[in-house]
Amino acid sequence: MDFGVFGEFAVLLVCAAVAGALLTLLKQPVLVAYIIVGVLVGPSALGLVTLHSEVELLAQVGVAILLFIVGLKLDLDHVRHIGPVALATGLGQITFTVVIGFGLTMALGRPVVEALYIAVALTFSSTIIIVKLLSDKRELDSLHGRIAVGFLIVQDLAVIVAMMFVSALRGEGDAAQSTADAIVAIAARVAVAAVGLVVLIRFVMPRVVGVMARSPELLLVFAVAWGTGLAALGEQFGFSKEAGAFMAGFSLASTPFRDAITARLTGLRDFLLLFFFIDLGARMNVASLGNELVPGLVLSVFVLVGNPLIVMGIMGFMGYRKRTGFLAGLTVAQISEFSIVFIAMGISLGHVGDRALGLVTLVGLVTIAGSTYMILFSSSLYERLAPWLGRFERAIPFREVEVDATVVGHATAPEVVVVGLGGCGEGLVRSLAGAGCRVLGVDSDPEVVRRLVGEAFEVRFGDATDADFVEGLPLARALWVVSCLPDHDTAAGLVGALRSAGYGGEIAALVRHRDSVAALEARGVVVIDPVIETTARAVSLVSAPRAKLSSP
Secondary structure, X not given: OOXXXXXXXXXXXXXXXXXXXXXHHOOOOHHHHHHHHHHHHOOOOOOOOOOHHHHXXXXXXXXXXXXXXXXXXXXXXXXXXXXXXXXXXXXXXXXXXXXXXXHHHHXXXXXXXXXXXXXXXXXXXXXXXXXXXXXXXXXXXXXXXXXXXXXXXXXXXXXXXXXXXXXXXXXXXXXXXXHHHHHHHHHHHHHHHHHHHHHHHHHXXXXXXXXXXXXXXXXXXXXXXXXXXXXXXXXXXXXXXXXXXHHHHHOOOOOOOHHHHHHHHHHHHHHHHHHHHHHHHHOOXXXXXXXXXXXXXXXXXXXXXXXXXXXXXHXXXXXXXXXXXXXXXXXXXXXXXXXXXXXXXXXXXXXXXXXXXXXXXXXXXXXXXXXXXXXXXXXXXXXXXXXXXXXXXXXXXXXXXHHHHHHHHOOOOOOEEEEOOOHHHHHHHHHHHHOOOOEEEEEOOHHHHHHHHHOOOOEEEOOOOXXXXXXXXXXXXXXXXEEXXXXXXXXXXXXXXXXXXXXXXXXXXXXXXXHHHHHHHOOXXXXXOOOOOOOHXXXXXXXXXXXXXXXX
């Protein structure tokens, strides 16, 4: 039946909605439903959809936006504190997985070159899936979440380098010379990209984003344009669209507008990633999977169990607690869509055959489904396994204690969050900072944000009634959130967003109209009259219970 272009998109969305609803009722992740939909409507099954190029385009845009958001979350301070750990863990996991995976694949009777390709493919975990799962669980800003995202980015960069090397060996001639040329070309591109990124971060993007932020709609269009534009530019320079999109987000991560951009892109990301998972399912060759059942299950067990153990061993040696190592290790218990792409590239170059693609595809299906449940139920899984995980922890987990102290002492872990930086709000921020409090200001006026950031205050730009924006604020250790918003409806919206985000601290509001007092007090808000009591009471109120910070 010919549905037409619009009709086929409608069929995809209806199938995705129905399948997602069914799997949600079964407490299964919707992304697995989307992959199943892709298999069913693709050429391997019913063949209902023929718009492969259109779906692929939307999938690529979705991936670019996701990696753009990942880059937004990795500001320079996070990189400084977590970067070395992520690099060591990522490279260590890649090395051990390649060595062990190569030996295991050789034992399964595969040729040397094919075994090497498969072993490399087993090292890559899906940043897209893991970031989505951690985001849904609100664990992206946790210690294990930051470390996991860090070494997943190392994996993404590693697969990009691996693909570049494989592509460089496409031609004939001296292999050693081809490899040397590839190393020189990659080093030159990385150097140029690093210099360009530094210039953008320090001198260009803060001013550009400040202008774009004057209009919320323009900020959204700019973010999508910047992310996809740098993604396309990255591909032109021989990296990849994913690397370019990540660098686009990273270039904005140190600006005070990153949380507002993230909040506006979240819904668009979720919608476009639907097409990524459908496209991934549609590309799977189901007919070739049966022949690889036994080796596929063997390698799947290695990925599901062996990869987390490798990460736990590395992180335990580096001084992390067993719980952090366990939760971070679960994020590498599956292979990536890049793994399939990498094997497909080897087939196009004549290095491996179709059997390798069928095997890696099967491993991908099993491990993506299995690891999803492992991550979703990670806490209960850890409680069951904790008695046997002591060998993965040093007697004194010095690194984690050190990182905890760094995070607590850093400006991104405020004691007080002041929302609304008008006259009273700005005065409160200055008074609290003068009293020695770690204070974070939030406002939707880019000019106010730019001015206070220039004075070295910690300030973020965004709409405080937007639940996605509020969820991204560093509220875990905040004792107070103080609303200095001008009207009751906006203050009530902030209170609702804070409760939805799971904030359990105290909330205060500077209220000018007495008719708003009762409604706010009924919701547990401490009301302060800025005319009668001034900001002095607010300062003494929120700066007094400092001892609470030391409690667990």
